[in-house]
Amino acid sequence: MKLLRLRVEQLRQFRDPVEVGGLEPGLNLFSGPNESGKSTLVRAIRAAFFERFKSSGAEDLQPWGDTSAAPSVELEFEWQGERWKLSKRFLKQKRCDLEVGARRFNGDEAEEKLAELLGYQFPGKGASKAQHWGVPGLLWIEQGEGQELRGPVAHAGNYLKSALGEGLGDIASSAGDALIARVEAERAKLLTSTGRPTGEYAEILRQHEDARTRLEVLDRDIAAYRQQVDRLAELRRLRAEDAGRPWEACRRQAAEAEARLAEVEGWRQDRERQAQALEHCATSLRHAREQQAMHGRQQQELEQRAEELRQAGQRLAELRADQPRIDGQVARAGEAYRKAEARLSAARGQAKRAVLAGDLDRLASEQARLVADLEQARTLQADVQVLRERRLGIRLDEDALKQLRSLDRTLAELDAVRQSVATRLAYDLLPRQRIRAGDETLSGRGERLLLESIELDVPGVGRLHIRPGGEDVADLARRRQENLGRIEALLAGLGAADLRQAEDLAEQARTLQREIDLHESRLGGLAPQGVDALANRLALAEQKRQAVSGALAALPPDPAGTQDPDIGILDEAAAERDLESARESLQAVERRAARQAQALVLAEQAGRTARAEWQRLQDAIQAPDRQRQAQELAARLLDLQARETALRHTLDALDRRIAEARPDLLRQDAQRFARAAIQMEQAANERREEAIRVQSGLEALGAHGLEEQRADLAREAEFIGRRRDELKRRAEALDLLLDLLRAGRQALTRRIQAPLQRHLNHYLQLLFPQARLDVDEDLLPERLVRPGAGGQSHEDVDALSFGAREQMGLISRLAYADLLREAGRPTLIILDDALVHSDHARLDGMKRVLFDAAQRHQILLFTCHPDRWRDLGARVLEMGALRAA
Numbered sequence: 001m002k003l004l005r006l007r008v009e010q011l012r013q014f015r016d017p018v019e020v021g022g023l024e025p026g027l028n029l030f031s032g033p034n035e036s037g038k039s040t041l042v043r044a045i046r047a048a049f050f051e052r053f054k055s056s057g058a059e060d061l062q063p064w065g066d067t068s069a070a071p072s073v074e075l076e077f078e079w080q081g082e083r084w085k086l087s088k089r090f091l092k093q094k095r096c097d098l099e100v101g102a103r104r105f106n107g108d109e110a111e112e113k114l115a116e117l118l119g120y121q122f123p124g125k126g127a128s129k130a131q132h133w134g135v136p137g138l139l140w141i142e143q144g145e146g147q148e149l150r151g152p153v154a155h156a157g158n159y160l161k162s163a164l165g166e167g168l169g170d171i172a173s174s175a176g177d178a179l180i181a182r183v184e185a186e187r188a189k190l191l192t193s194t195g196r197p198t199g200e201y202a203e204i205l206r207q208h209e210d211a212r213t214r215l216e217v218l219d220r221d222i223a224a225y226r227q228q229v230d231r232l233a234e235l236r237r238l239r240a241e242d243a244g245r246p247w248e249a250c251r252r253q254a255a256e257a258e259a260r261l262a263e264v265e266g267w268r269q270d271r272e273r274q275a276q277a278l279e280h281c282a283t284s285l286r287h288a289r290e291q292q293a294m295h296g297r298q299q300q301e302l303e304q305r306a307e308e309l310r311q312a313g314q315r316l317a318e319l320r321a322d323q324p325r326i327d328g329q330v331a332r333a334g335e336a337y338r339k340a341e342a343r344l345s346a347a348r349g350q351a352k353r354a355v356l357a358g359d360l361d362r363l364a365s366e367q368a369r370l371v372a373d374l375e376q377a378r379t380l381q382a383d384v385q386v387l388r389e390r391r392l393g394i395r396l397d398e399d400a401l402k403q404l405r406s407l408d409r410t411l412a413e414l415d416a417v418r419q420s421v422a423t424r425l426a427y428d429l430l431p432r433q434r435i436r437a438g439d440e441t442l443s444g445r446g447e448r449l450l451l452e453s454i455e456l457d458v459p460g461v462g463r464l465h466i467r468p469g470g471e472d473v474a475d476l477a478r479r480r481q482e483n484l485g486r487i488e489a490l491l492a493g494l495g496a497a498d499l500r501q502a503e504d505l506a507e508q509a510r511t512l513q514r515e516i517d518l519h520e521s522r523l524g525g526l527a528p529q530g531v532d533a534l535a536n537r538l539a540l541a542e543q544k545r546q547a548v549s550g551a552l553a554a555l556p557p558d559p560a561g562t563q564d565p566d567i568g569i570l571d572e573a574a575a576e577r578d579l580e581s582a583r584e585s586l587q588a589v590e591r592r593a594a595r596q597a598q599a600l601v602l603a604e605q606a607g608r609t610a611r612a613e614w615q616r617l618q619d620a621i622q623a624p625d626r627q628r629q630a631q632e633l634a635a636r637l638l639d640l641q642a643r644e645t646a647l648r649h650t651l652d653a654l655d656r657r658i659a660e661a662r663p664d665l666l667r668q669d670a671q672r673f674a675r676a677a678i679q680m681e682q683a684a685n686e687r688r689e690e691a692i693r694v695q696s697g698l699e700a701l702g703a704h705g706l707e708e709q710r711a712d713l714a715r716e717a718e719f720i721g722r723r724r725d726e727l728k729r730r731a732e733a734l735d736l737l738l739d740l741l742r743a744g745r746q747a748l749t750r751r752i753q754a755p756l757q758r759h760l761n762h763y764l765q766l767l768f769p770q771a772r773l774d775v776d777e778d779l780l781p782e783r784l785v786r787p788g789a790g791g792q793s794h795e796d797v798d799a800l801s802f803g804a805r806e807q808m809g810l811i812s813r814l815a816y817a818d819l820l821r822e823a824g825r826p827t828l829i830i831l832d833d834a835l836v837h838s839d840h841a842r843l844d845g846m847k848r849v850l851f852d853a854a855q856r857h858q859i860l861l862f863t864c865h866p867d868r869w870r871d872l873g874a875r876v877l878e879m880g881a882l883r884a885a
Contacts, residue, residue, distance in 0.1 A: 001826030002858050004083075005076040010069040011047075011061050012040045024875050026854035031866035032879025038862040039143065042832050048073040049114055049136060050128035053088050053096035053107070057127030061090055068092070079117070079826050086114065118826060119156065131155050139817055140830040147805040149812055150780055156816075179741060187734040190727055201727045208720040215713045222710065228694050235691040242684040247677040254673035261666040264658060271654040278647040285640040292633055298621060305614040312607035319600045326589075326596050333586040340582035344575040356551055363545040370538040377526040377534055384519045391512040394505055395495050401506055404490045408499050411483045414476055423450040423466065434459065452477075679867060753779065755822075759815035766852060767845040773797075773808060781808050803837035807846055810834060814853045821856055829859045836865070847872050 007019040014037060030038055043061070051058050061071035070092030076085045085099040098110035105113055115121055120134030130137055130151060138152040190201045197205050425448045429435065434443050436457040442448075456464040487499075496502035527534040753775050760773045760781075771786035781797045784804075797808055810831070817827045835846055850859060851873060863869055866876065 001828050002078045003075065003828060003860070004078060005074075006041065006045065007074040008041070008044045009072045010063060010066075011044055011071040011073065012063060013037055014040060015063050015066070015069070020877065023858070023860075025858055027850065027872060027874030028858070028860050029866070029869055029872060029874040029876045030860065030862045030879060031864070031869070031876055033864055036864075036879040038864070038879060039832060042140075042142070042830060042862060044073045045075070045830065046128075046136075046140070047071075047090070048075055048086055048088050049118060050120065050122075050133060051090065052111060052122055052128075053090060054094045055125075055127065056091070058090040077828075086110070119820075135820065135825070136828070139813055139827060141810070141813070141832060141834055143833045146831075146834050147802060147809045149809045153780060153816075183734060183737050183741065187731060187738070190731045190734070197724075197727075201724070201731070204723045204727060208717055208724055211713055211717040211720060215710060215717055218710045218713065225698070228698050232691065232694045232698065235687050235694065238687050239684075239691060242687065247680040247684075250673045250677035250680065254670050254677065257666050257670035257673065260661070261663060261670060264661045264663045264666065267654055267658050267661075268663075271651060271658065274647060274650050274654065278644065278651060281640060281644050281647060285637070285644060288633060288637050288640060292630075292637065295630055295633075298617060302614065302617040302621060305610060305617055309607070309610040309614055312603060312610050316600070316603040316607060319596065319603055323596065323600075326593050329589045330593050333582070333589040337579075337582040337586045340575075340579040344579045356548055359548045360545065363541060363548060367538065367541045367545060370534065370541055373526045374531070374534050374538060377523055377531050380519050380523045380526070381531055384516060384523065387512055387516045387519065391509060391516065394509040394512070395493070397494060398506070400490050400493055401502060404487060404494070404499055404502060407483050407487050407490070411480065411487070414480045414483065417476060424448075425450055425466070683867075755819060756815055759818040760811060762818075763811045763814055763849050763852070766848045767807065767811070767842070773811065781812050784808065801837075803835075803839070803842065806835060806837055807842065810846070811849060814849065814857075817853070817857050827857045829853070829857050831859065831861045833863055833865075834861070843868060 002025045003023050005019065005021045005023070007017060008014050009017040013035075018037075020041070030041065032038055047058060047061055058071070062069045070089050072087070072089040074085075074087045076083060078084070082101045083099075085097075087095075087097045089095050096107055096110050098105040098113060100113075111122060115134075118134070118136055120136055121132050123129065123132050133140075133152075133155060135156045138156040189199050190197065192198050425437075427435070427442055427447070428445045429443055434441055436442070437448065438454050450466060453465070453467045456466065458464065491497065491499075491502060494502045494505065496505055756775060756779055757772075760775065761771075764771050764773045768784075768786045771784065773781050774783040774785060776782040784795045784797060784800065785792055786795075787793075797805060800808065813829070817829060820827050835843060838846060847869075850861070853859065854874075861869065861872075861874065870876075
C-alpha cells in the first residue's frame with residue numbers, strides 16, 4: 001500500500017486547505033517544531049480510517065473556538081495496481097466517498113470496505129478506541145507509545161490470524177480450554193488483563209496510594225534536582241568543546257572544496273570548447289567524404305545508365321513480338337464469358353423450385369417439433385404447480401434455523417462449563433457404612449458431580465447441606481434455561497420437535513425448491529416466452545407451410561427437357577462459379593493486354609531517357625574541373641583526419657582529469673561541510689542559553705530536607721502495603737498456575753512463532769549482530785539474547801531501559817508488517833516522534849533497520865528533531881513550508 005496524497009481542511013490548526021503530495025513509496029520524513037501540525041496530520045489519517053463520518057464523537061477535529069467548522073480529510077493511496085481515493089467530512093454535511101478505480105462506494109459501505117482492506121473495525125457508537133484499531137493500531141505508533149506492544153497485538157490478533165495460521169487465534173486471544181478460562185476468571189478478581197489491581201485488591205491499595213502519591217512528588221523533586229545537576233555538568237563539558245569553535249574548521253573545508261570545484265569547472269569549460277572544435281572538424285570531414293563518395297557514384301551511375309540503355313532496347317523488341325498472342329487471348333476469353341452467362345440464366349430457374357421444395361420440408365419438420373414441445377411444456381407446467389403446493393406446506397426460515405444451530409452449540413458449551421465448575425464430592429466409606437445423598441444411598445468409594453443443592457444424611461452424625469458453585473452455577477443454570485426457552489420457541493415456529501427434524505424439513509424444502517427450479521429451467525428451455533407463445537408459434541408455422549406450398553404450385557413446369565444441349569442441367573451455384581471464372585479470365589486477359597500496351601509505351605520512353613542520361617554523365621565526368629576537384633579533395637581529407645585524431649586525444653585527457661577530481665563528491669563535500677558548520681554553531685548557541693536556564697532553575701529549586709521527608713513517607717507506605725503483598729502473592733500463584741496449564745501448548749506455539757521469529761532476527765541483527773529476540777506464547781518480545789564478554793547474555797525485554805524497549809517494540813512491529821505483506825495484506829507504517837530515547841550509536845543502528853524496512857513498506861516518520869534523522873536517506877517535508885503552501 002502506498003499513500004499518494006493527503007489533504008485536510010478546517011481540521012484543528014489547519015483552518016485553510018493543506019495538501020501533502022508526491023510521497024515516496026519508502027521513507028518520508030515530516031519535520032517541524034512542537035505544535036507545527038505533525039500530530040494533527042497523524043490524527044487526520046486516523047480519523048479518515050477509524051472515525052465514522054456520521055459520528056458525533058469527532059468534535060476534537062474542529063479548529064479551536066470554531067463550532068461551525070466541518071473538518072474534512074481527503075487522501076489517495078495505491079493498492080494492487082488500483083488507485084483508491086477517500087473523501088470524508090465530519091460534524092457538518094457529513095459524508096464519506098470512496099473511489100476504487102472505476103468503482104464508487106458511499107457512506108457505511110465505503111467505511112466497511114476500508115476496514116476490511118486494512119484489518120480494523122468501527123465502534124458500535126461513540127469515538128473509535130484502541131481496541132477497534134486492529135492492524136493499523138499495531139503499525140501506527142503514537143507519541144510515547146512505541147514501547148507498548150501487548151495491547152496493540154491483542155487488538156490485531158484476529159487480523160494476524162491469516163498471516164500466522166489458525167493456531168494464532170487461540171493463543172493471541174488467550175482462549176485456551178475451560179480450565180484455563182476458569183483460572184483466568186479467578187485471577188481477574190484480583191488483577192485486570194493488563195496486571196492492574198481490581199476488586200478487593202484495589203480497595204486495599206487505596207490508602208497506600210495516597211502515601212505513595214506524596215512519595216512520588218518528593219521523588220520527582222529529588223530526581224529533577226539531580227537531573228538538572230547532571231545536565232548542567234554535561235552542558236559545561238560541551239561548552240568547553242565549543243570554545244574551540246569547531247565549526248570554523250568545517251567552513252574552511254567547505255571553502256577548499258568550493259575552490260577545487262571551481263578548478264574542475266574550468267576544465268569542463270575547456271573540454272566544451274575542444275568538443276565544439278571536434279564536432280566542427282567531424283562535420284567537415286563528413287562533408288569531404290560525402291563529396292568523394294559522390295564522385296565514385298557518378299562513375300558507377302554512368303556504367304548503370306549504359307546497361308539500362310541496352311536493356312531498354314531489348315525490352316522494346318520483346319514487347320512488339322508478343323502483341324499478336326495477346327490479341328488472340330482476348331478474343332477467346334470474350335466468347336467463353338458469353339456462353340457462361342447463358343448457362344447461369346437456365347440454372348436459376350431450376351434453383352428456385354428446389355429452394356421452395358426444401359422450405360416446405362423444413363416447415364413440416366418444424367411444425368412436428370413444435371407440437372411435441374407444446375405437449376411437453378404443458379406437462380411440465382402442471383408438475384411445477386404440484387411441487388409448489390407441496391413446498392408451501394413446509395415452513396422454512398433459514399435465519400431461524402441458523403439461530404437454532406447457534407443456540408444448540410451455546411447450550412452444549414454451557415453444559416460443558418457446568419460440568420467444569422461443578423462441585424466434586426469424593427467419598428471413601430468404611431465397610432458396611434452408608435450415607436444418603438438426596439434420594440440415593442452411597443457406599444464404598446466413588447465420586448459425584450453436584451450441580452444443584454443436596455442434603456447428605458450421615459447416620460449417627462447428622463445432616464450436611466451442600467450448595468455447589470455459588471453464584472456461577474446458578475447463573476449458568478439460568479442461562480441454560482433461557483437458551484432452552486428460546487430453542488423451544490424457534491422449534492415451534494419451524495413446526496419441528498427438535499433440531500434434527502428442523503434440519504430434515506429444511507432439506508426437504510430445499511430439495512423441492514431444486515426440483516421446482518429444474519422443472520422451470522426445462523420449461524424455460526422449451527417455452528422461453530410461455531406456453532401460449534409456443535402455441536402461437538405452432539399456428540404461425542402452419543400458415544408459413546401453406547404459403548410455401550401455394551408458391552411452389554404456382555411455378556411453371558420444369559424446363560429441363562427443352563434446354564440447349566450445349567448448356568446442360570446445372571445448379572445455380574455451379575453456373576455462378578462458371579460465370580465468375582469466365583469473368584475473371586476475361587478481366588485477366590484484358591488487364592494483360594492493357595499492361596502490354598502500357599509497357600510498350602514505357603519501353604519506348606525509357607530508351608529515349610536512358611540515352612539522354614548516359615550522354616549527360618559522360619560529359620560531366622570528362623570535364624577538366626572535375627579532375628582538379630578530386631585532387632584537392634584527397635589532400636583536404638588527409639588534413640582533417642589528422643586534426644580529428646589530435647582533438648580526440650585532448651578530450652580523452654580532459655575527461656580523465658575531470659573524472660579523477662570527482663566533482664559530484666566535491667559538491668557534496670562543500671554542501672555537507674557548510675551545513676555542518678551552521679548546525680554546530682547553532683547547537684553551541686542553544687547549549688549556552690540552556691546552561692543559563694538550568695543554572696537559574698537549580699538556584700530556585702532548593703532541596704533541603706527532601707531526603708528525610710521521603711524516608712518517613714516510605715516507612716508509612718511499607719506498613720500499609722503489607723496487605724497488598726498478600727494479595728499480590730495470590731495473584732502470582734494464579735499466574736504460575738496459568739503458566740503450568742499452558743505448558744502443554746508450547747510445541748504448537750513454537751511452530752507458530754517460527755515465521756515471526758525469522759523476521760525479528762532479520763531486523764535485530766542489523767542492530768545487534770548474532771543476537772536474537774525470543775517471543776512468548778502471546779507472540780510478544782520476551783527475551784533479548786546477545787553475545788557478551790562472558791558468553792551469551794539473556795535479558796528480559798521488560799527489564800531493558802525505556803529506550804531499548806522502544807527499539808524492540810519498533811522492530812517487532814516491522815516484523816509483523818513483513819508477515820502481513822507476505823500474506824498479501826496492505827501495510828502502512830506511521831511513526832510519531834519515535835525513538836526519542838535512543839542514543840546516537842543505537843539510533844544509527846535503528847536507521848539501518850528503518851531503511852531496510854522501507855524497501856518493502858511505506859513509512860511516514862514525524863519528528864521535531866530533524867538533525868537526528870538528516871542521514872536517514874529520506875525525503876524531508878518541512879511543516880512550515882507545508883503550511884505556507
